[in-house]
Amino acid sequence: xxxxxxxxxxxxxxxxxxxxxxxxxxxxxxxxxxxxxxxxxxxxxxxxxxxxxxxxxxxxxxxxxxxxxxxxxxxxxxxxxxxxxxxxxxxxxxxxxxxxxxxxxxxxxxxxxxxxxxxxxxxxxxxxxxxxxxxxxxxxxxxxxxxxxxxxxxxxxxxxxxxxxxxxxxxxxxxxxxxxxxxxxxxxxxxxxxxxxxxxxxxxx
Amino acid sequence: xxxxxxxxxxxxxxxxxxxxxxxxxxxxxxxxxxxxxxxxxxxxxxxxxxxxxxxxxxxxxxxxxxxxxxxxxxxxxxxxxxxxxxxxxxxxxxxxxxxxxxxxxxxxxxxxxxxxxxxxxxxxxxxxxxxxxxxxxxxxxxxxxxxxxxxxxxxxxxxxxxxxxxxxxxxxxxxxxxxxxxxxxxxxxxxxxxxxxxxxxxxxxxxxxxxxxxxxxxxxxxxxxxxxxxxxxxxxxxxxxxxxxxxxxxxxxxxxxxxxxxxxxxxxxxxxxxxxxxxxxxxxxxxxxxxxxxxxxxxxxxxxxxxxxxxxxxxxxxxxxxxxxxxxxxxx
Ligand code: HEM
Numbered sequence: 001x002x003x004x005x006x007x008x009x010x011x012x013x014x015x016x017x018x019x020x021x022x023x024x025x026x027x028x029x030x031x032x033x034x035x036x037x038x039x040x041x042x043x044x045x046x047x048x049x050x051x052x053x054x055x056x057x058x059x060x061x062x063x064x065x066x067x068x069x070x071x072x073x074x075x076x077x078x079x080x081x082x083x084x085x086x087x088x089x090x091x092x093x094x095x096x097x098x099x100x101x102x103x104x105x106x107x108x109x110x111x112x113x114x115x116x117x118x119x120x121x122x123x124x125x126x127x128x129x130x131x132x133x134x135x136x137x138x139x140x141x142x143x144x145x146x147x148x149x150x151x152x153x154x155x156x157x158x159x160x161x162x163x164x165x166x167x168x169x170x171x172x173x174x175x176x177x178x179x180x181x182x183x184x185x186x187x188x189x190x191x192x193x194x195x196x197x198x199x200x201x202x203x204x205x
Numbered sequence: 206x207x208x209x210x211x212x213x214x215x216x217x218x219x220x221x222x223x224x225x226x227x228x229x230x231x232x233x234x235x236x237x238x239x240x241x242x243x244x245x246x247x248x249x250x251x252x253x254x255x256x257x258x259x260x261x262x263x264x265x266x267x268x269x270x271x272x273x274x275x276x277x278x279x280x281x282x283x284x285x286x287x288x289x290x291x292x293x294x295x296x297x298x299x300x301x302x303x304x305x306x307x308x309x310x311x312x313x314x315x316x317x318x319x320x321x322x323x324x325x326x327x328x329x330x331x332x333x334x335x336x337x338x339x340x341x342x343x344x345x346x347x348x349x350x351x352x353x354x355x356x357x358x359x360x361x362x363x364x365x366x367x368x369x370x371x372x373x374x375x376x377x378x379x380x381x382x383x384x385x386x387x388x389x390x391x392x393x394x395x396x397x398x399x400x401x402x403x404x405x406x407x408x409x410x411x412x413x414x415x416x417x418x419x420x421x422x423x424x425x426x427x428x429x430x431x432x433x434x435x436x437x438x439x440x441x442x443x444x445x446x447x448x449x450x451x452x453x454x455x456x457x458x459x460x461x462x463x464x465x466x467x468x469x470x471x472x473x474x475x476x477x478x479x480x481x482x483x484x485x486x487x488x489x490x491x492x493x494x495x496x497x498x499x500x501x502x503x504x505x506x507x508x509x510x511x512x513x514x515x516x517x518x519x520x521x522x523x524x525x526x527x528x529x530x531x532x533x534x535x536x537x
Contacts, residue, residue, distance in 0.1 A: 036506070042304060043289035043503040044356060105500070107509045115495055122493060172493060175354075176404060176474075177301045 014081060021082045025089045028056045029096070046104035053097035054126075058170065058184060060090035061133075061163055065191045072198060084140050087159075091137040094130055122172035129165035132158045160195075163188055258288055261439070263432025264316040266335050271427045274343040274363045278421075280519070282501070284347060285358040287429050289503040294436045295352065296455055297404055298387065298394040305396065306436035313393055313435035315456070324384075324462040327375035334440055338426060340373060341365040345430070346423060351485045351518045353449035353471075357499045362444055363427030368418040376414070376462050383417040384467030385410045385443060386459035404470055410443065410454035411467035411481065413527075421446055421523055447517040447524045449483045480537040484528065485518035489537045 032052050035041050041048045064087040070076040106112045116123045136156055138144070145152050167188055171181045262268055296306035299313075318334040343363050351357040371383065387408040391397045397406050416422060423444040426433055433439040438455025445452050451471050461467070471479035478492055487497045501510040517524050528536075 043285075043293035043358075044303065044500070045506055046500070046504055046509055047303075047356075049506075104504075104506050104509050107511050109511065112495075112498065112511070115497070119490070120494055175301075176297060177399065179399070 017078070018081060018085070022085060025060065025086070028052065029093075046100070050097060050100045050105060053093050053100055054170075057090050057093035057097050058166055060086050060093060061159075061166060062184065062187055062191065064090055065159065065163060065188075069191060069194045072194070088137060088140060091133050094133060098130060122169050125165045125172060126169035129162045129169060132162035132165070136162075160192060163192070258291065259311070259434070261428075261431045261434045263427070264335075267338065267426065267432055270338065270343050271363055271430065271432060274345045274427070276345040276347070278344075278346040278348070280347045280349050280359050282349060282359045284361055285503060290358060290360055290428065291434050291436060293358075293502065295354075295450065296396075296436055296438065298396045298406070298408065298456070299436065300396045309395055310435040313439065313456075315435060315440040318440045318458075320457065321459040322374050322461075323459070325377045325380035325464060326462050327377060329374070337370060337373065338365075341369050343426065345427075348423070348444060348446035349518050350444075350446065350450050350453070351499060351514065353451055353479065353483070353491065353496075355494060355496060355499050355514075356502050356504075357514075357518075358502050361429055362423060362425040363430070364423040364425035364441075364444065366420055367422045367424050367443065368420065370424055371417060371460075371462070374462075379464045380462035381414050382463045382465065382467050383412050383414065384459075384461040384463055385454045385457050386461070387454055388456050388458045404474060407458075408454060408470045409467065410452055410469045411463075412443075412445065412452075413466075414462075415527055416445070416524075419524060419527065421520060447485055447520040449479075449485060451479065452483050482528075482533075482536050484524075484533065484537075485514060486516060486533055486537065487514040488516075489534050 032049060036045060036049070064083060067079045067083040067086070070079055102108055102113065106116065117127055118124075136158060139148060139152065139155060148155065167181075167185055170184065171178075174181055263271060292307040293303050294306040295303065296310065299306040299309040316334075319331050320334055320337065321331050323329045343365055345361060345363045347359060347361045349357055349359050367383075387406075388394070389397060389407045412422070423446075424441055425438070425444045426441045428434060428437055433442065435456075438453075441457060442455040443453045443457065452469075466481060469479075469481055471483075472481050485496075490496050496514055498511050499514045501512050504510045515521070
């Protein structure tokens with residue numbers, strides 16, 4: 001089902017909802033910039049910004065992955081309208097996260113970047129996740145959907161390994177408290193597990 | 206040479222004047238945050254924008270000693286502004302976020318304070334901190350602090366040499382190590398209540414005896430001319446400037462002299478990542494991140510202040526000899 005096709009015959013209510021979600025998804029960025037301008041990010045604003053943006057990239061990725069299960073479990077179809085947007089927001093926050101790391105943490109120093117990307121397992125995981133997400137963002141348009149046909153779906157299954165790598169990226173950089181990682185891990189296990197369950201049942205049927 | 210040590214200056218120069226000069230350099234380091242006269246007491250070394258921040262004058266018995274402390278050692282780097290030092294802390298007893306200690310430790314009760322001294326000493330016992338401090342002279346020292354997380358700050362402590370404290374208890378010949386223990390108090394320390402926290406309380410740390418007796422090893426009771434804020438480890442904490450910050454244990458309630466190497470919390474938690482020695486060493490990376498560089502805080506977005514980390518945090522001239530013959534990649 002193509003969201004863009006549906007868009008032409010959407011009712012105004014749906015369009016309003018689309019905009020509502022669009023603006024709500026910008027809120028984390030707005031609040032972050034506001035805190036930055038008001039000097040509320042503390043002695044190490046760079047780190048706070050990197051962590052916030054990374055966390056929101058993860059959250060939007062998980063939300064994107066929750067749309068299909070929501071339809072399967074609750075027959076909840078409305079969110080399908082927002083799936084592409086949420087996926088693109090995940091990528092958007094990941095790009096900002098990456099740019100922040102490059103600018104504020106590494107100062108675009110080539111030696112540091114090479115060292116980070118070649119030596120740090122957690123950065124490698126994040127980097128590969130980002131590389132996997134990139135083609136998905138590029139091919140998210142309707143044009144690419146039609147051009148790729150059935151291959152589009154297979155390509156977009158890359159979101160599964162990407163999300164696992166994002167989780168790994170997060171778990172690997174933890175120093176003490178695993179509570180947050182456990183929460184995201186359980187959520188992802190559920191979101192991916194349910195797909196496995198449905199695929200099995202569908203195959204054996 | 207990155208630090209000034211009075212004991213390397215000819216004795217003729219160790220006069221109030223050199224103290225004054227040191228103070229002046231300290232002031233210069235502060236010039237960026239708008240400070241004026243060199244004659245100001247250290248407590249005035251707060252930048253003008255800091256007026257809404259809490260000030261920690263400390264208990265009455267401590268105040269005159271803090272005010273009288275001469276400045277003796279000054280790192281040549283720019284001193285971090287007050288707000289950065291009191292709001293950006295790792296003190297997991299109050300939570301794992303950098304802002305948690307500032308937000309959650311303000312009611313932390315640190316006076317009166319007792320310290321239990323035990324193990325290989327001739328005079329063990331439970332001492333009042335006030336009585337221990339009465340026997341030592343305080344001095345102000347500006348040290349670099351390098352966190353294992355690859356950020357650093359330059360901090361004006363007030364304290365006394367750990368050696369002068371340990372001598373009060375007459376260590377026996379069997380004393381090879383010193384163990385330190387932080388308070389456990391779930392009522393006051395919300396971070397100790399967490400179910401998921403991977404640290405086992407109490408937080409403990411240790412030093413080899415020669416490290417403990419080294420003249421650079423400080424027990425701090427003050428900061429910026431005032432007493433130590435709770436989030437910075439009040440009422441007294443260790444400061445070992447050539448080791449990663451986690452060695453510099455806070456809010457100490459027990460000191461034990463031992464014959465064998467004591468347990469240290471981070472070393473126990475992840476032995477492959479945090480060694481007992483934890484000397485700052487740009488050549489030995491943490492398994493998950495590099496230690497070759499550090500971000501000097503406070504950093505602003507457009508000026509991340511990435512600098513090369515120095516061997517022993519720049520104190521190699523003073524401390525490298527403690528480790529001669531040791532393979533520092535093995536004893537990290
Ligand atoms: C080349 C790609 C990436 C690089 C270089 C990178 C780098 C980093 C760095 C340096 C940190 C802070 C680590 C620390 O605590 O010391 C971080 C944290 C994080 N990153 Fe990434 N990252 C990348 C990609 C991603 C992607 C694609 C996502 C999610 C979609 C992501 C999500 C996160 C999260 C959730 C955190 C943890 C934030 C927290 O501690 O609260 N990262 N990343």
